[in-house]
Amino acid sequence: MGHRTPLYQKHLDANARIVDFGGWDMPIQYQSLIEEHHAVRQHAGMFDVSHMTVVDVNGADAKAWLQYLLANDVDRLKETGKALYSAMLNADGGVVDDLIVYRRQEGYRLVVNCGTRDKDLAWMQQHAKGFQVSITYRPELAILAVHGPESIDKVCSLLAPDVAASVQALGNFKALESGTWFIARTGYTGERGLELIIPSEDAPALWDKLLTIGVRPIGLGARDTLRLEAGMNLYGHDMNESVSPIAANMIQTIAWEPASRQFIGRAAVEKHRAQQEAGELPCLTGLVMEERGVLREGLRVVCTVNGQEREGVITSGTFSPTLKHSIALARIPVGSTDCHVDIRGKLIPVRIVKPNFVRFGAKVFE
Amino acid sequence: MSSFPEGLKYAATHEWVRVESDGSVTVGITDHAQELLGDIVFIELPKLGADVSAKQEISVVESVKAASDIYAPISGKIVAINDALLDSPEIVNSSPYGDGWFCRIVPSDKSELDELLDANGYAEICE
Structure with missing residues (x-):
């Protein structure tokens, strides 16, 4: 038996076929992958992505540390709630993981992959020496992604009116917090939608309410066809520790300026960039x-x-x-x-x- | 749960065979096979008129997830193929034992039928 998310029983109730995914028992599909795919492109679907890893970063040096840890620059996050996609590189310029970082009122929230959890957390701890920073893994949180043209309206119909208005006004790649709920306009499908990072105990009831208003459960199979249609990379397939972000269509996610910012892997990816320009990468x-x-x-x-x-x-x-x-x-x-x-x-x-x-x-x- | 109709013969490679009244056999893939493959998107059909040997590759099925070879469960000549699968391969998902048949073969050696599994024998290997 693998790890199970707080929604495991809901997947069984919806007749999911369960597979092992990085040590987690996850739904690969419910009835038809293709129908699930179309539901997200045309209406609204929900994905349990609670297997992914939420890490909160706080402390006086949180910003400086992330500027050292990540190839993209969190200085670009000019306001609370803004999100940034970044690679986390090793010294050879290989991709340790790709992740989303959100700026919060205080500190930052990172969402990293599932299969890389242990090595990412070890990597972060290992590179935090000398920084005044706390790195907190948040396994008690669930993540529900709701995507599709009708998704935001459907989620908002379940929220208090003032929160719903704020969510409707939320720009792409932005998040807001309402009590214990973290609601972000981010995702992995190429459609409008939200990712809701919420306490585990709130997840089953939210799932049931979304199901009642016609949001369809979507398995990892359709998640993969949707992300590939959107041209989004999948860690471990399109890039890994031995692949440069320059060779993985991630050059736009590297913040080269200011040239004085020394992030891990900088010297290596500068070399890779020159190699690609010369046709060698x-x-x-x-x-x-x-x-x-x-x-x-x-x-x-x-x-x-x-x-x-x-x-x-x-x-x-x-x-x-x-x-x-x-x-x-x-x-x-x-x-x-x-x-x-x-x-x-x-x-x-x-x-x-x-x-x-x-x-x-x-x-x-x- | 997958279905394993009585009265059919089964190959361990997940094809089924139904003996017709004219002595030919109809061939398809099992409910268990289509479930494992998931949504089928392309089928390369067997070649009409070809002489095939048992266990020879005669067709390829592509689902979203995987490509899978289909083998002749019995030796003989392919006398009919199901053209409908070219445009609507999903029929194999919805009706693996009916409209989703692949081809008809006139067997060259009927004793090969005895080497195939019955419904119970096939259900056992699918567990």
């Missing part, structure tokens, strides 16, 4: 295959760079329920053209596109 891009078949993680990509045959690899691939053909993220040489994917020995042509396929229910690439 690959890039992460989107692939589209309109023929029948499905692109899968690990498949070999064959492409041409300056007349020479070169290779790359698919890091995430799926069938896109919205587009009705296959899409993938792939790490390939910079300047690649004439791309093919080796599917069971056959080289199938694919198109290279920006790694962003679907936003707000619609196709976004040419």
